[in-house]
Amino acid sequence: xxxxxxxxxxxxxxxxxxxxxxxxxxxxxxxxxxxxxxxxxxxxxxxxxxxxxxxxxxxxxxxxxxxxxxxxxxxxxxxxxxxxxxxxxxxxxxxxxxxxxxxxxxxxxxxxxxxxxxxxxxxxxxxxxxxxxxxxxxxxxxxxxxxxxxxxxxxxxxxxxxxxxxxxxxxxxxxxxxxxxxxxxxxxxxxxxxxxxxxxxxxxxxxxxxxxxxxxxxxxxxxxxxxxxxxxxxxxxxxxxxxxxxxxxxxxxxxxxxxxxxxxxxxxxxxxxxxxxxxxxxxxxxxxxxxxxxxxxxxxxxxxxxxxxxxxxxxxxxxxxxxxxxxxxxxxxxxxxxxxxxxxxxxxxxxxxxxxxxxxxxxxxxxxxxxxxxxxxxxxxxxxxxxxxxxxxxxxxxxxxxxxxxxxxxxxxxxxxxxxxxxxxxxxxxxxxxxxxxxxxxxxxxxxxxxxxxxxxxxxxxxxxxxxxxxxxxxxxxxxxxxxxxxxxxxxxxxxxxxxxxxxxxxxxxxxxxxxxxxxxxxxxxxxxxxxxxxxxxxxxxxxxxxxxxxxxxxxxxxxxxxxxxxxxxxxxxxxxxxxxxxxxxx
DNA sequence: ATAGGGTTAG
Numbered sequence: 001x002x003x004x005x006x007x008x009x010x011x012x013x014x015x016x017x018x019x020x021x022x023x024x025x026x027x028x029x030x031x032x033x034x035x036x037x038x039x040x041x042x043x044x045x046x047x048x049x050x051x052x053x054x055x056x057x058x059x060x061x062x063x064x065x066x067x068x069x070x071x072x073x074x075x076x077x078x079x080x081x082x083x084x085x086x087x088x089x090x091x092x093x094x095x096x097x098x099x100x101x102x103x104x105x106x107x108x109x110x111x112x113x114x115x116x117x118x119x120x121x122x123x124x125x126x127x128x129x130x131x132x133x134x135x136x137x138x139x140x141x142x143x144x145x146x147x148x149x150x151x152x153x154x155x156x157x158x159x160x161x162x163x164x165x166x167x168x169x170x171x172x173x174x175x176x177x178x179x180x181x182x183x184x185x186x187x188x189x190x191x192x193x194x195x196x197x198x199x200x201x202x203x204x205x206x207x208x209x210x211x212x213x214x215x216x217x218x219x220x221x222x223x224x225x226x227x228x229x230x231x232x233x234x235x236x237x238x239x240x241x242x243x244x245x246x247x248x249x250x251x252x253x254x255x256x257x258x259x260x261x262x263x264x265x266x267x268x269x270x271x272x273x274x275x276x277x278x279x280x281x282x283x284x285x286x287x288x289x290x291x292x293x294x295x296x297x298x299x300x301x302x303x304x305x306x307x308x309x310x311x312x313x314x315x316x317x318x319x320x321x322x323x324x325x326x327x328x329x330x331x332x333x334x335x336x337x338x339x340x341x342x343x344x345x346x347x348x349x350x351x352x353x354x355x356x357x358x359x360x361x362x363x364x365x366x367x368x369x370x371x372x373x374x375x376x377x378x379x380x381x382x383x384x385x386x387x388x389x390x391x392x393x394x395x396x397x398x399x400x401x402x403x404x405x406x407x408x409x410x411x412x413x414x415x416x417x418x419x420x421x422x423x424x425x426x427x428x429x430x431x432x433x434x435x436x437x438x439x440x441x442x443x444x445x446x447x448x449x450x451x452x453x454x455x456x457x458x459x460x461x462x463x464x465x466x467x468x469x470x471x472x473x474x475x476x477x478x479x480x481x482x483x484x485x486x487x488x489x490x491x492x493x494x495x496x497x498x499x500x501x502x503x504x505x506x507x508x509x510x511x512x513x514x515x516x517x518x519x520x521x522x523x524x525x526x527x528x529x530x531x532x533x534x535x536x537x538x539x540x541x542x543x544x545x546x547x548x549x550x551x552x553x554x555x556x557x558x559x560x561x562x563x564x565x566x567x568x569x570x571x572x573x574x575x576x577x578x579x580x581x582x583x584x585x586x587x
Numbered sequence: 588a589t590a591g592g593g594t595t596a597g
Contacts, residue, residue: 158588185588187588188588190588190589191588212588214588215589216589217588218589220589220590221589221590225590244589245590246589246590248590249589251590252590253590276591277591280591280592281590282591283591284592310591311592313592315591315592316591319592345592346593347592347593350593351593351594352593354593378593379593379594381593381594382593382594385596386594411594413594414594416595416596417596424596449595452596453596456596456597481596481597484597485597
């Protein structure tokens with residue numbers, strides 16, 4: 001087979017073999033043989049191999065490639081500058097800037113020479129680190145070595161300063177150039193875009209001597225996503241002489257980000273070629289703007305077109321399944337990923353857990369959660385939210401304590417989740433306690449939403465006056481949600497006085513929609529206060545208020561049905577409901 | 588130098 005012929009070739013001509021391997025993407029299969037043949041003892045061959053492996057990296061196999069690269073690197077006895085640079089370059093891609101800096105410091109400790117290929121990638125790694133201390137140090141070193149005359153290094157400096165928030169300094173370096181290349185213009189424009197200064201970006205764009213697809217793409221993306229001005233983005237898009245794939249995708253994402261799925265779809269259909277990213281943008285747009293059914297449809301179309309989904313598009317479908325509660329489809333995607341060896345990362349796993357939770361499959365969610373080696377805050381949050389929502393408030397709180405024990409990072413959503421779980425399970429004392437410790441032990445300032453949870457917590461337990469007290473004494477202005485929450489509790493515990501207070505407050509906030517009055521009139525009705533009921537009804541019709549139509553979605557045998565209140569066309573489902581209610585009645 | 592991803596009460 002291919003590998004055998006490679007190994008024959010290998011003994012005769014490793015260089016030829018490398019060349020072939022690079023062009024046929026077989027490099028990962030033959031590297032083991034290369035190692036076996038001790039070719040790595042030749043540092044030149046070794047670093048060529050390393051370079052080739054890194055070159056073949058693509059976003060969905062980056063972890064695999066990283067492992068291979070590290071393996072090969074560890075086999076090299078005396079790495080040369082080229083080998084070090086290759087590792088730094090590889091890790092300076094968004095994947096792992098910290099590791100890139102680590103290799104850089106080891107490189108110097110090792111006494112290897114740094115050259116003008118080293119610094120641009122080190123600077124790139126610095127740019128994606130928080131703070132800019134390392135960047136400044138490297139800048140100093142670059143100047144001392146005289147490498148700041150090199151345009152690669154200079155452009156690196158510009159984008160490093162822009163990305164770490166100091167556009168002025170970036171601009172100073174840019175202005176200090178005698179001769180600027182296209183990349184320096186583009187870097188500077190991208191710098192302005194990334195900190196929201198579109199006006200300055202536009203000025204440079206207009207002033208530059210010539211533009212390439214990058215220049216246009218940067219500005220289109222900036223207008224679309226950064227400031228939400230798709231109109232301007234579209235003007236630029238239409239004015240472009242030659243549009244590349246990235247520009248199409250940026251433009252489509254501009255629309256999708258604002259929920260303008262019509263124009264997004266139109267462009268998508270019109271584009272000359274699409275990649276996974278184009279499909280992902282569309283799927284994600286539908287998911288995030290309330291049409292998960294369409295997202296599933298697009299995903300099916302994607303498979304039909306022979307486009308292989310990657311983990312990002314998978315996350316899109318999984319969220320769609322989560323929103324719809326379509327367990328079958330979700331499991332199918334899970335299996336698909338496994339079968340096609342698409343590597344799971346934390347994000348995919350978290351999306352899956354969320355999906356299983358929202359579909360009510362606690363066991364599958366738990367199994368996945370406990371099998372994970374690494375979890376992010378979001379993973380924990382999803383788990384706590386899911387347990388709470390499925391009625392396992394106690395387990396949710398336990399998970400919170402486990403989180404604390406493991407010293408896992410927490411954020412404000414963690415507290416929102418655990419407090420909500422407490423409210424659901426009626427764990428008032430635990431909830432209070434956690435709320436109290438939030439600021440002191442965890443240094444997280446409660447936001448309005450957290451006070452909302454507290455109000456919910458007290459409201460669910462019938463402690464309405466304490467709930468009102470929380471609303472009136474909290475440090476920020478109460479939002480309408482809080483009064484709404486109190487109002488809901490007033491209905492459960494039949495408290496007319498506080499209900500009226502809440503509605504009054506809601507009206508002051510201009511948040512008295514039809515739901516508020518329906519609730520109030522229900523409270524009156526339950527207390528037999530019919531005069532008040534009629535007063536509210538009249539008030540509502542005078543304002544032209546109507547009850548909104550209820551909708552829901554269900555999956556039966558893999559098909560998704562949408563219900564609208566009053567619609568009786570789903571016969572088979574009504575048959576099930578009917579037999580269910582008969583069974584319940586006969587118990 | 589440019590394009591896509593996970594969590595929020597009812």
